[in-house]
Amino acid sequence: MEQRPSAGSQWTFLTNHARVLVQIARDPGIRVRDIAARCLLSERGVQRIIVDLEEAGYLTHQRIGRANHYRVIAGKQLRHPADSGPRLAELLAVLLPGHPGASSRRCPG
Numbered sequence: 001m002e003q004r005p006s007a008g009s010q011w012t013f014l015t016n017h018a019r020v021l022v023q024i025a026r027d028p029g030i031r032v033r034d035i036a037a038r039c040l041l042s043e044r045g046v047q048r049i050i051v052d053l054e055e056a057g058y059l060t061h062q063r064i065g066r067a068n069h070y071r072v073i074a075g076k077q078l079r080h081p082a083d084s085g086p087r088l089a090e091l092l093a094v095l096l097p098g099h100p101g102a103s104s105r106r107c108p109g
Contacts, residue, residue: 016041018095020049024059024070025092031067058088 014022019039023030032050036043050070053059058076061068074089 014095016045017049017052018091020046021053021058021072021088022092022095024050025072025096028070028072029067030070 016039020035020041023035023038032043032046035041036046039046041049050059050061054061056079058073059070060073061070063069072088072092074087074092076088077084078086078088078091
Protein backbone atom coordinates (compact mmCIF):
# COMPACT_ATOMS: atom_id res chain seq x y z
CA MET A 1 0.00 0.00 0.00
CA GLU A 2 1.30 3.48 -0.92
CA GLN A 3 2.13 5.77 1.96
CA ARG A 4 1.12 9.35 1.35
CA PRO A 5 2.37 12.27 3.43
CA SER A 6 0.01 13.15 6.27
CA ALA A 7 -2.25 16.17 5.87
CA GLY A 8 -0.21 18.09 8.46
CA SER A 9 3.07 17.43 6.67
CA GLN A 10 4.55 20.64 5.30
CA TRP A 11 7.74 19.43 3.64
CA THR A 12 9.66 16.44 2.30
CA PHE A 13 13.35 15.75 1.81
CA LEU A 14 13.10 15.44 -1.96
CA THR A 15 11.42 17.81 -4.38
CA ASN A 16 9.06 16.66 -7.09
CA HIS A 17 11.77 17.62 -9.59
CA ALA A 18 14.17 15.17 -7.91
CA ARG A 19 11.54 12.43 -7.86
CA VAL A 20 10.79 12.84 -11.57
CA LEU A 21 14.49 12.91 -12.43
CA VAL A 22 15.10 9.71 -10.46
CA GLN A 23 12.33 7.92 -12.35
CA ILE A 24 13.77 9.05 -15.69
CA ALA A 25 17.28 7.98 -14.63
CA ARG A 26 15.90 4.54 -13.74
CA ASP A 27 14.08 4.15 -17.05
CA PRO A 28 14.91 6.61 -19.87
CA GLY A 29 11.94 5.33 -21.88
CA ILE A 30 9.39 5.82 -19.11
CA ARG A 31 6.02 7.36 -19.98
CA VAL A 32 4.79 10.55 -18.33
CA ARG A 33 1.75 8.61 -17.15
CA ASP A 34 3.96 6.13 -15.30
CA ILE A 35 6.11 8.85 -13.73
CA ALA A 36 2.96 10.57 -12.50
CA ALA A 37 1.61 7.37 -10.96
CA ARG A 38 4.88 6.52 -9.22
CA CYS A 39 5.44 10.02 -7.88
CA LEU A 40 1.80 10.71 -6.97
CA LEU A 41 1.68 13.73 -9.30
CA SER A 42 -0.57 14.77 -12.16
CA GLU A 43 0.58 14.09 -15.71
CA ARG A 44 0.45 17.82 -16.39
CA GLY A 45 2.65 18.48 -13.36
CA VAL A 46 5.20 15.92 -14.57
CA GLN A 47 5.21 17.52 -18.02
CA ARG A 48 5.96 20.94 -16.46
CA ILE A 49 8.77 19.44 -14.38
CA ILE A 50 10.30 17.78 -17.45
CA VAL A 51 10.25 21.14 -19.27
CA ASP A 52 11.94 22.77 -16.25
CA LEU A 53 14.64 20.08 -16.18
CA GLU A 54 15.25 20.40 -19.91
CA GLU A 55 15.41 24.20 -19.80
CA ALA A 56 17.92 24.01 -16.92
CA GLY A 57 20.09 21.55 -18.89
CA TYR A 58 19.62 18.49 -16.67
CA LEU A 59 17.71 16.47 -19.23
CA THR A 60 17.17 16.09 -22.97
CA HIS A 61 14.73 13.99 -24.90
CA GLN A 62 14.45 12.47 -28.34
CA ARG A 63 11.23 11.39 -29.95
CA ILE A 64 11.39 7.76 -31.09
CA GLY A 65 8.17 6.79 -32.83
CA ARG A 66 5.36 7.74 -30.48
CA ALA A 67 7.53 7.67 -27.36
CA ASN A 68 10.10 9.96 -25.79
CA HIS A 69 13.52 8.68 -24.83
CA TYR A 70 15.19 10.81 -22.16
CA ARG A 71 18.85 11.39 -21.41
CA VAL A 72 19.99 12.68 -18.02
CA ILE A 73 22.97 15.04 -18.19
CA ALA A 74 24.84 13.52 -15.26
CA GLY A 75 27.83 15.88 -15.48
CA LYS A 76 25.69 18.94 -14.75
CA GLN A 77 26.32 20.66 -11.41
CA LEU A 78 23.48 20.99 -8.94
CA ARG A 79 21.49 24.18 -9.26
CA HIS A 80 21.53 25.82 -5.83
CA PRO A 81 24.73 27.68 -4.83
CA ALA A 82 24.83 25.83 -1.49
CA ASP A 83 24.92 22.52 -3.44
CA SER A 84 27.50 23.67 -5.99
CA GLY A 85 30.14 21.02 -5.25
CA PRO A 86 28.61 17.74 -6.40
CA ARG A 87 27.34 16.96 -9.85
CA LEU A 88 24.02 15.33 -10.71
CA ALA A 89 25.76 11.95 -11.12
CA GLU A 90 26.81 11.99 -7.47
CA LEU A 91 23.28 12.75 -6.30
CA LEU A 92 21.83 9.99 -8.47
CA ALA A 93 24.45 7.55 -7.13
CA VAL A 94 23.09 8.17 -3.63
CA LEU A 95 19.43 8.00 -4.64
CA LEU A 96 19.86 5.01 -6.97
CA PRO A 97 22.41 2.68 -5.39
CA GLY A 98 23.41 -0.01 -7.83
CA HIS A 99 21.96 1.90 -10.80
CA PRO A 100 21.37 0.81 -13.52
CA GLY A 101 18.85 -1.82 -12.61
CA ALA A 102 17.78 -0.49 -9.22
CA SER A 103 15.19 -2.90 -7.89
CA SER A 104 12.69 -0.38 -6.50
CA ARG A 105 10.34 1.16 -9.07
CA ARG A 106 8.72 3.63 -6.66
CA CYS A 107 9.79 7.21 -6.06
CA PRO A 108 12.13 7.79 -3.14
CA GLY A 109 10.63 9.64 -0.23
